[in-house]
Each structure stands twice: as structure tokens, then as C-alpha cells.
Amino acid sequence: MASNLLSGDVPKVFGNLTKLEILDFSENPYLVSEIPEDIGQLVNLKQLFLQSSSFQGEIPESLKGLISLSYLDLSENNLTGEVPKTLVSSLKNLVSFDVSLNKLKGSFPNGLCNGKVLINLSLHTNSFTGLIPNTTSECKSLERFQVQNNGFSGDFPVVLFSLPKIKLIRGENNRFTGQIPESISEAVQLEQVQLxxxxxxxxxxxxxxxxxxxxxxxxxxxxxxxxxPPNFCDSPVMSIVNLSHNSLSGHIPQLKKCRKLVSLSLADNSFTGEIPSSLAELPVLTYLDLSDNNLTGSIPLGLQNLKLALFNVSFNQLSGKVPYSLISGLPASFLEGNPSLCGPGLPNSCSDDKPRHHSASGLTTLTCALISLAFVAGTALVAGGFILYRRSLKENEAVVWRSVFFYPLRITEHDLVIGMNEKSSIGNGVFEYGYNKKASEQLDVYSFGVVLLELVCGRQAEQTDSSDSSLDIVKWVRRKVNITNGVHQVLDSKISQTCHQEMVGALDIALRCTSVVPEKRPSMLDVVRGLQSLESRTCVANLQGPNDEPSVP
Structure with a gap:
């Protein structure tokens, strides 16, 4: 009965169904009802799923009669009151207990691990308070512990950090005290910690x-x-580190082993010394925030080779010339508070800065019809050649990808996590700083993405003028879409607004093709299908001669 449009009260007719093993009323948002007490008579029930509906009232104490129950999911409802004190301790076969996203209060449920088979515990996003007892040491099978967004206080149980099977610990947004023990090294399967x-x-x-x-x-x-500690980022799969807004000090260690690091935030601490040059060797680093520290020295030149969508070093004591490709497209506030920095666009000009003279460059006015034609011709040519070259391409491959740069068009740390497959192997990677690497599927798709960006943005892949446009097109677009109204700034202004939706769709495809992580780029087959779905036949171009005044949008 899950995922229907059931409404009203759930009738009290289940008490006689004593042989029932699975009861599922989940995902029925119009099912505004209390949980029937007679469900507690189903002694053979093994799975009870009531999540993502509109159940209200308190959790019936009668549920303690479900002595065979392994899975209990009451999450995402409007349940109130406390978890009955004897409920959890009576269910000795519980593998998963989830009451998250309700309006529950009271203390941490006692006896959760009496049966010693609990794997998943989720109490998050409620109003629980008080301490978490040290009896969690009995949860030897526990893999997922989620108590975030509550009012818990007191010392966080250190035993959780060394449970043999623990994979996920989430306790953010509470009032926990205590320390993280050295015994965390014993948690050999630990994947994620958020505190x-x-x-x-x-x-x-x-x-x-x-x-x-x-x-x-x-x-x-x-x-x-x-x-x-110098080894804190030695995990070969480490992707996100956030230690901002603490009182950490000393030098930032050289980070060389965490080559899958995507996001590093150490803002608002008391770090000293120079920015580690090894950061430039982390091939997928995309989000870097070192603001509000006491860092000195110059910005490593190698950082300009990364595809940084966010680079914030404001309010430090940095000096010297800023590589221009790190300035272009970023808000000036990301560099402020460093009075000794110099470079184009900054208050201080470097002594070796010289005026640059250039001729206007860029694409001529493109009509939407020509763009459509270019899409069809280009995709057919590249895809056809690629399919012939790659005889082993599987036409039925499915690539699932959510662009972190398209919607809502502002990068957050959360988007970075979603944008990458957290459990996949990223591999050594192929990263295209020039466009001359050995042919591969990822490189073919990347190169086509660059061409597509040229068409949509009305500019060449690389330009060398003294304006904001001197950045290579991939970096330029990524940084632009990371600011307010950035997507409107990258689209070719000469194209009629009637093409806007189709151009945004093409921009999204181009950004996926030029993803920082090669394995997350779509196949050419998916690219062709995506472009064919845009259907930009109704677009009308603003045709202008060389002496015409530009139209006002």
C-alpha cells in the first residue's frame, strides 16, 4: 500500500492478521492518522514501514508487542511525545530503528542494543535532549549512527568512534562536549564523520x-x-574536510596522499606559515577556503592549474603577485584583507605589470538556428567518429549525474558531495590543462564540452586580454555561475532571450562534459540525446550588422 494516495484514518483492523510479516503504508502524504494500537498484536511482523506519510500523535506503547520486528521506520511524519521507555528494549531483533524528521522529544531511547543486532539508528531532526549513555558500547553491529539536529548535550560517547563496524557518525547541531579519541584509528570501516x-x-x-x-x-x-597532525588527510578516498571556525594553529600540513580531495575548508582559525604548495597537486580540488587565518607568503603559482570554483584567502597576511587566473571571475572579497597582495584588478599594482594591447576577439553573432545546426552537426560528427573509434562503447550504458553548477547555480559543500559518487573509485584521472592529451573517452567528451561552451557563451576557448575574459573558458564559466546571476553573464548576450531555456540546457550539458572528475562525464551517446531534447526551433536571433547598436534586453 506504499506510494499511493491513501487518505483519512488507518482503520483498526490489523489485530487479527497475526501471520502478517510486512506492513507498508509509507509515502502516503494524505494519510493523516494516528498509528493504530492493534498493530502491536502482530507478533510475526518483521517489517513496519510508515515513513513519509502524515501519521500524527504519539508512538503507541503497544508496538513493544512486535517481538519479531527487525525494521521499524516511522520517519518523516508528525509524531509527537516521547519514544515509549520500554519499546526499544523489548524489540530484541531490531536491525534498523528510524524515527527521524518528526517532532519527538525526551531522552535517548534505552536498551537499543539489547539484541546486539542493530545496524542503523536514526533519531535526527527531532527535539531529543539529555545525554547519550555509554551503553552504546554494546552496539557491536552498529554501522550508521545519526542523531544530528537535536538538543543532546554532555560528552559524546567515545566508544562510538572505535566500534568495529561503524561507517557513519552524524552528531552535528547539538551541544555535545568531549574529544575525539585516538582510538578512532580502530574504526577501520568508518566513512563519514560530521560533528x-x-x-x-x-x-x-x-x-x-x-x-x-x-x-x-x-x-x-x-x-x-x-x-x-601531518597525516590527518592520509585516507586515499578523503573528499571533504571542514575544520573551519575552530582554534587550530600551526602550519597547514603538506597534503599529498588525499588526491581525491574535492573540498578543503580551514577558515577562521589561527593557522600560520605559507599556503602548502602541495595543494596544487590535488587534481580534483574544487573548493578551497583558507580565509581568516594568519597565513603569510605568496599564493602558490601551481594553484592556477586547478579548476577551482571557489578560492577564498581573504583576511590573512599574504603578499606578492596573485596569479591572474585565480583572480578572474572571483568576487574581490575573496582576496580582501591582504594589503600586500598585488595584481590586475587589486588595489595594488605589481611592479612588473605592463599594459596589454589586444585586438577584439570572440565569436561573431550567432543565430539560434546556427546553434541548433552546430549542435546537430557537431554531435553527429564527434559521436560518430567516437563510436567508430571506440568499438567497445556500450550503447546501453546509463550515466547518472547531477550538475553542481546548474541548479541552483551556486556551489555548496553539499552539492559537491552529491555531485560525486561517494563510493566509486575516481582513479588517477585525466585533466586537460591543454587540449592535447592522448585520446580517451573522457577527453573526447571534455573537448566537445569546450566547443559547446564556445557556442553558448560566444567566446573562444582561450583569450588573452586584460579583462575578466582572459581565463580559459572552463574556469571562466565555472566561476561565473558560482555568483549571483552568473549564468546570465556567461550566455551570449547577442542571442534573443527566447532561446534562454535552450541555452541554459546546453550550458548544463557542457559543464557536465567538462566535469572535474573524468569518470563523471556523460557518454557521447548521452550528450547527443541531451542536445536533441533541447528542441530550440522557436529561437529567433537578434541579427545585427557591425555598426548596429546592441539591443537592450
Missing amino acids: DNNLFDGKIPSGLGFVKSLYRFSASLNHFHGEI
């Missing part, structure tokens, strides 16, 4: 670097202090 916005203190443990499965560690808005 943001709490009252943790102490140092970042060196044991963190021994957890080779960890891909996200986020502990911003706490009171951590001291130096970061």
Missing part, C-alpha cells in the same frame, strides 16, 4: 589518518585547538 556546531575541544587525533576508508570529516564550529 559540526557543537562544543567539542581538544586536538585533532593523529589516529584519524589511519582510517583509510574515511571520505568526509567535518567538525566546524567547535573548540578544537592545537596543530593538525
